[in-house]
Amino acid sequence: MFDLIAFDADDTLWHSESHYADAQAKFKQLLTQYHSPEQIEQRLHQTEMRNLQLYGYGIKGFALSLIETAIELTEGRIRGDEIQHLIDLAKDMLTAEVQLLDHAADSVARLAASYPLMLITKGDLFDQETKIARSGLRPYFQYIEVVSDKTDDSYSALLAKYQLDPARFLMVGNSLRSDILPVVALGGQAVYIPYQITWAHETVVLSEQDRSRFFELEHIGLLPALVERLSPGSDTLGTTD
């Protein structure tokens, strides 16, 4: 039924948003004498959204937005060593161990035995490449695509590049906005696996109709069985049990 299965990476195969959340918690702690946690969070989100068109996604842009927000919220009174602390937070994120989600390695290995797999991730090219290399999952993926954003247009360009029939293309990811809705809009199939935290920017409100157009799973360990159920002619996935 599928010619290729594509996976998002951050928060689909490995933890990412939790690192951002940890950094934000430390950021709020740093500014606790100046503002309430809610005000700090709101202002940081505003700064990030304003800078997204300049920086794109990724940790380096996040770090620059942390610094800018800290300067704004302290009216310039933030100290040099505190700014350095923010830079160090970003460096910690960039060098953090890649922690795979439960079941991710097993599910990817099982599906790779029967399907060509593609990784489609957005963000800093350099950071994403090093994470893929460190994840240990690189050998399972035939194709890697790092894109600057995940929109109808970017998926459309990928489908054309690899000459893929949307109806036989399956995308797996944790973001309705970036992984699921653009793919179903193109006639593709999608499996939504929510992560424990969703970045405010990635949240969307779904209609009942939207909801009927993709599959939803509780965790990635359930993916091979779903794919098998959708591909009745293929029993290869069962052989590793």
Add this chain to the structure above:
Amino acid sequence: MFDLIAFDADDTLWHSESHYADAQAKFKQLLTQYHSPEQIEQRLHQTEMRNLQLYGYGIKGFALSLIETAIELTEGRIRGDEIQHLIDLAKDMLTAEVQLLDHAADSVARLAASYPLMLITKGDLFDQETKIARSGLRPYFQYIEVVSDKTDDSYSALLAKYQLDPARFLMVGNSLRSDILPVVALGGQAVYIPYQITWAHETVVLSEQDRSRFFELEHIGLLPALVERLSPGSDTLGTTD
């Protein structure tokens, strides 16, 4: 003679290093009360080299290195508004008009009439994509590749991906380290067109033997004639004169 001609982008097709040099001049001005221009330049270079393995190439990493260097060189005494000034320098660089080098548009248009062209550039994916879009040169390039670094391995992977014979691949660029030497090492052909400024990181010392393995031109306007001279069977390039 060539199946494909590939171009570097920054400082080969459009000005880039001059923007970094302008930002560095303003950075030295900002810290002038603390240190000599030479000391500032040396420390910034050290910080950039130390951070390269974390940040990769590009303006956002450069901005973070400017901030870190400023904190170090002022022993934390740099003020919030001065740090914001450094962030604004980076934002100016990210939104600066793309200024094509003299003859770049003409030469690319002429060569595109006879050869498939590829753009191979390193740095921030998002920044490079927006610059390509703003340059007006996008229609002439059949393929665009943004890579995290330009090494023997990355060129080797590109040649394999596009099934290109190195002997029939021509790379054009301003960096001996990134555009020329890795390509000739793989048996490819290369045209070196120096830019008015070379980033210290990109400088190399050439042997006499190295020097004999690539072509060197004064400016990109001379490229179509060189390609024509190297492809005696093809006279298509002359027809637009």
